[in-house]
Amino acid sequence: MNSRLAKALINGLLIGGAVVALFPLLWMLSVSFMQPGEASALPPPLLPVHATLANYRELFVHAGMGRYLINSFAISSVITALSLAFNLMAGYAFAKLRFAGRERLFQVLIGALVIPAQVAMLPLFLLLKYIGMVNSYAGVVVPAMASVFGIFLVRQYARGIPDELIEAARIDGASEWRIFGQIVLPLLKPIMVTLAIFSFLAAWNDFMWPLIVLTGQEHYTLPIGLASLAREHAQDSELMMAGSVITVLPVLLLFLAMQRYYLEGLLLGSVKG
Amino acid sequence: MSSQRAAWLFLTPALVVLGVFFLLPVIAALALSLTDYDLYALANIHNLRFVALQNYWALLQRPLFWSALGHTVYFVAVGVPLSMSTSLGAALLLNSPLARCKPFFRTALFAPVVTTVVAVAVIWRYLFNTKYGMANFALGHAGIQAIDWLGDPRWAMPTIILFAVWKNFGYNMIIFLAGLQAIPADLYEAARIDGASVWRQCRHITLPMLGPTMLMVSILTVSGYFQLFAEPYVMTEGGPLQSTTSVLYLMYDEGFKWWNLGSASAVAFLLFLIMFAVTALMLKLARRGGEA
Numbered sequence: 001m002n003s004r005l006a007k008a009l010i011n012g013l014l015i016g017g018a019v020v021a022l023f024p025l026l027w028m029l030s031v032s033f034m035q036p037g038e039a040s041a042l043p044p045p046l047l048p049v050h051a052t053l054a055n056y057r058e059l060f061v062h063a064g065m066g067r068y069l070i071n072s073f074a075i076s077s078v079i080t081a082l083s084l085a086f087n088l089m090a091g092y093a094f095a096k097l098r099f100a101g102r103e104r105l106f107q108v109l110i111g112a113l114v115i116p117a118q119v120a121m122l123p124l125f126l127l128l129k130y131i132g133m134v135n136s137y138a139g140v141v142v143p144a145m146a147s148v149f150g151i152f153l154v155r156q157y158a159r160g161i162p163d164e165l166i167e168a169a170r171i172d173g174a175s176e177w178r179i180f181g182q183i184v185l186p187l188l189k190p191i192m193v194t195l196a197i198f199s200f201l202a203a204w205n206d207f208m209w210p211l212i213v214l215t216g217q218e219h220y221t222l223p224i225g226l227a228s229l230a231r232e233h234a235q236d237s238e239l240m241m242a243g244s245v246i247t248v249l250p251v252l253l254l255f256l257a258m259q260r261y262y263l264e265g266l267l268l269g270s271v272k273g
Numbered sequence: 274m275s276s277q278r279a280a281w282l283f284l285t286p287a288l289v290v291l292g293v294f295f296l297l298p299v300i301a302a303l304a305l306s307l308t309d310y311d312l313y314a315l316a317n318i319h320n321l322r323f324v325a326l327q328n329y330w331a332l333l334q335r336p337l338f339w340s341a342l343g344h345t346v347y348f349v350a351v352g353v354p355l356s357m358s359t360s361l362g363a364a365l366l367l368n369s370p371l372a373r374c375k376p377f378f379r380t381a382l383f384a385p386v387v388t389t390v391v392a393v394a395v396i397w398r399y400l401f402n403t404k405y406g407m408a409n410f411a412l413g414h415a416g417i418q419a420i421d422w423l424g425d426p427r428w429a430m431p432t433i434i435l436f437a438v439w440k441n442f443g444y445n446m447i448i449f450l451a452g453l454q455a456i457p458a459d460l461y462e463a464a465r466i467d468g469a470s471v472w473r474q475c476r477h478i479t480l481p482m483l484g485p486t487m488l489m490v491s492i493l494t495v496s497g498y499f500q501l502f503a504e505p506y507v508m509t510e511g512g513p514l515q516s517t518t519s520v521l522y523l524m525y526d527e528g529f530k531w532w533n534l535g536s537a538s539a540v541a542f543l544l545f546l547i548m549f550a551v552t553a554l555m556l557k558l559a560r561r562g563g564e565a
Binding site for chain 2: 003006007008011015017018020021022024025027039040041042043044085086087089090092093094097098099100102112114115116117118119120121122123124126127142143145146148151157176180184186201202205207208211212221222223224226227229230231234235240241243244248249251255256259262263266267270
């Protein structure tokens with residue numbers, strides 16, 4: 001009897017928690033299909049009376065949302081590809097190649113994690129201004145091409161590769177690039193997937209730096225475009241919810257499809273020290 | 274090609290990126306904070322003057338800096354414990370052998386973490402709308418008067434804290450869940466044979482075994498919460514009456530609205546120093562607690 005009560009309590013709390021976690025997202029989806037002004041009523045409606053795509057049409061035709069969507073996809077994909085390449089190479093070197101000062105250098109990198117990224121943003125803006133990268137896609141991409149976290153993640157994983165495998169290839173006369181490309185990379189596939197999802201999500205959701213470096217609408221990513229729309233259209237809840245759906249849905253779907261890799265990476269990245 | 278040379282070739286791209294676009298700017302930020310870099314210097318570099326610690330001195334005398342710091346500390350001091358206890362509670366529920374459909378609940382509770390802050394902050398703005406929002410509608414049913422969530426200086430920060438907890442608790446929940454699953458089952462078995470209650474098992478086995486995880490999670494969460502920016506930017510624009518202006522919000526306004534880049538760099542460095550001191554203090558306290 002007591003255990004049945006405990007079971008009901010635990011599952012009841014879990015259902016309550018899931019409702020709180022998901023309700024805002026489901027509400028967003030529902031309101032995005034409502035007629036303009038429909039959500040501003042009492043009692044607040046839960047479902048649209050006559051579902052419409054008008055808000056989405058308005059966003060794509062008049063508010064330039066299509067452009068933001070393409071910008072977000074392009075920027076996030078390029079960041080993912082480049083940072084993946086650079087972090088994989090560096091992480092592998094820290095894990096498996098011997099060179100003077102390896103541990104010291106790695107410790108310096110890990111130590112740099114205590115510095116919040118925002119400290120670098122003001123001079124970085126000036127630097128990019130002098131080399132003409134402010135208000136360009138490159139301005140968002142370039143600083144994100146490598147990350148200490150990514151290098152750390154790859155190093156942790158690559159340390160599990162047996163040394164004999166690499167040594168044997170070296171004795172067979174394979175070049176270092178060949179060893180990396182043909183032996184190491186295939187073994188790093190799981191961490192590549194994990195890191196790719198992490199980089200893509202981080203690039204997609206990033207707000208402060210794109211807000212600073214992208215000054216013209218034509219280069220806006222979705223979060224920046226949405227924030228600026230939200231200031232203009234504060235009263236149009238239906239329109240804004242459609243904008244939020246467009247912004248959130250791609251990453252939410254990516255997460256749902258690749259959940260296992262994402263959560264594994266989260267745990268691998270959090271066992272520092 | 275020697276292994277040494279190969280190693281450096283593999284490292285070069287990442288190190289160049291981190292060096293040029295992170296390390297160099299950090300050092301430059303320190304230099305910048307000692308100058309009066311502003312709109313005039315931006316137009317013509319000859320207008321730049323070295324002012325030593327004047328930016329810091331001026332900031333420490335500005336009420337706005339202290340209030341921004343106060344709001345940020347409020348957000349951290351209330352938000353982090355609330356966020357971590359929610360994470361721990363959710364992890365304990367998910368770890369219970371009595372829980373059903375665990376994968377579904379885990380995904381559902383984690384979903385807010387991967388969403389875009391700006392987009393979900395926009396949703397919350399409407400859910401907490403004074404007149405038509407769901408929150409006040411639900412409170413009205415319970416007989417509670419409507420609250421001006423984002424328009425009342427007393428309520429704006431608590432609303433942002435609630436939002437941050439909702440958005441972030443899933444992350445630490447996953448870490449706590451892994452920590453809980455790593456606790457050997459025979460410890461609980463032995464305790465049960467000795468007749469320890471569930472509450473005492475929790476206090477004497479679960480919490481001590483989670484200790485190291487707890488320390489790491491709290492340090493990471495504290496540093497994350499100190500970097501409050503997007504939430505007030507979207508939900509309140511720092512208001513009402515600047516009650517949600519955080520330190521980073523101040524840095525952004527100072528640097529990119531008024532173009533006082535020297536003074537903004539000083540803000541950034543002060544924030545860094547404060548975060549560093551708080552982290553060091555937490556580590557020290559944890560070490561002392563561990564010895565006792």
